[in-house]
Amino acid sequence: MSERYDVAIIGTGPAGLSAAITLKIRNKKILLLGNRELSPKIAKAHEINNYLGIPAVSGAELGKRFLEHLDQMGVEITEEQITAVYAMGDYFNLQSKTNQEYEADSVIIATGVNLGKPYPGEEKFLGRGVSYCATCDAPLYRGKEAVIIGFSPKEEAEAEFMAEVASKVSYVPMYKEEPNLSEGIDVIRDVPVSIEGNRKADKLVLKAQEIETDGIFILRESVSPAQLVPGLKMDGNHIEVNRKMETNISGCFACGDIVGTPYQYIKSAGEGNVAALSVTAYLDQKKKNKS
Numbered sequence: 001m002s003e004r005y006d007v008a009i010i011g012t013g014p015a016g017l018s019a020a021i022t023l024k025i026r027n028k029k030i031l032l033l034g035n036r037e038l039s040p041k042i043a044k045a046h047e048i049n050n051y052l053g054i055p056a057v058s059g060a061e062l063g064k065r066f067l068e069h070l071d072q073m074g075v076e077i078t079e080e081q082i083t084a085v086y087a088m089g090d091y092f093n094l095q096s097k098t099n100q101e102y103e104a105d106s107v108i109i110a111t112g113v114n115l116g117k118p119y120p121g122e123e124k125f126l127g128r129g130v131s132y133c134a135t136c137d138a139p140l141y142r143g144k145e146a147v148i149i150g151f152s153p154k155e156e157a158e159a160e161f162m163a164e165v166a167s168k169v170s171y172v173p174m175y176k177e178e179p180n181l182s183e184g185i186d187v188i189r190d191v192p193v194s195i196e197g198n199r200k201a202d203k204l205v206l207k208a209q210e211i212e213t214d215g216i217f218i219l220r221e222s223v224s225p226a227q228l229v230p231g232l233k234m235d236g237n238h239i240e241v242n243r244k245m246e247t248n249i250s251g252c253f254a255c256g257d258i259v260g261t262p263y264q265y266i267k268s269a270g271e272g273n274v275a276a277l278s279v280t281a282y283l284d285q286k287k288k289n290k291s
């Protein structure tokens with residue numbers, strides 16, 4: 001049986017990091033999921049002037065300070081992208097892109113805002129020819145054709161893995177860098193428009209061409225929260241929360257950009273702190289109910 005954490009925190013932006021630090025102080029067993037590059041929104045900021053106590057700081061410098069803070073407190077980052085979170089009643093089961101499973105009594109979603117809109121047809125055919133995880137679903141495409149839409153060079157590894165099983169792999173890079181892929185993989189520089197099919201997806205329509213295929217893999221940096229956590233109540237593109245950062249699912253909390261505007265570092269960090277204290281109260285109450 002896998003190890004059970006008190007709290008799984010998904011996201012390594014200011015919201016997730018702040019939640020992790022407060023939970024560490026409250027002696028909770030935490031699993032912080034994301035990566036040590038933290039957040040592209042920290043790395044890309046040229047100069048930040050409204051983060052309390054650290055004026056005129058570059059995103060790179062702020063990220064460095066965040067990491068130092070984590071290291072000093074002994075908070076580790078587990079470098080994983082979570083693809084699904086299932087509420088199992090008494091606990092949560094989390095699945096990752098590398099096919100790992102984790103268990104936690106509670107979850108904090110701090111995944112940042114997902115600005116990319118789904119392609120027309122994407123949600124309709126999800127699980128029927130559309131997937132977000134090549135590593136997980138590649139075995140279903142043995143001897144078949146697959147198209148991968150990759151939003152970062154990191155996804156090239158997924159295309160390579162798919163090429164080991166599929167009869168043909170086409171790769172559509174959504175970034176400027178030239179992909180470094182094995183010869184057999186077709187690189188297609190075009191812009192996806194929609195996904196079509198009947199009972200299952202069988203065609204990717206791009207601006208300049210159409211590709212008939214058995215499966216379409218859309219590998220974004222993040223998936224929308226409603227797809228990540230089935231049953232989660234949304235308010236437009238944001239997760240609906242109350243002032244305690246509680247979602248409609250008991251034991252599931254959310255904070256940062258993903259719960260609404262204004263999109264700001266200090267708001268995200270503040271909400272991460274509130275979520276952490278609410279989780280602490282939730283876990284303590286749960287423990288009392290059991291004893």
Ligand SMILES: Cc1cc2nc3c(=O)[nH]c(=O)nc-3n(C[C@H](O)[C@H](O)[C@H](O)COP(=O)(O)OP(=O)(O)OC[C@H]3O[C@@H](n4cnc5c(N)ncnc54)[C@H](O)[C@@H]3O)c2cc1C
Binds near residue numbers: 048255
């Ligand atoms: C160029 C730029 C400049 C900015 N300047 C300022 C400024 O001067 N002042 C200010 O206050 N704000 C500024 N912002 C806004 C600020 O960056 C955001 O409000 C803040 O980063 C939000 O923090 P967050 O923790 O909610 O989300 P994010 O910082 O977006 O972090 C979310 C993290 O979760 C990870 N993640 C997502 N899904 C998953 C998953 N399924 N599994 C694992 N990890 C996942 C993401 O990769 C990311 O690392 C700026 C933003 C940009 C883009």
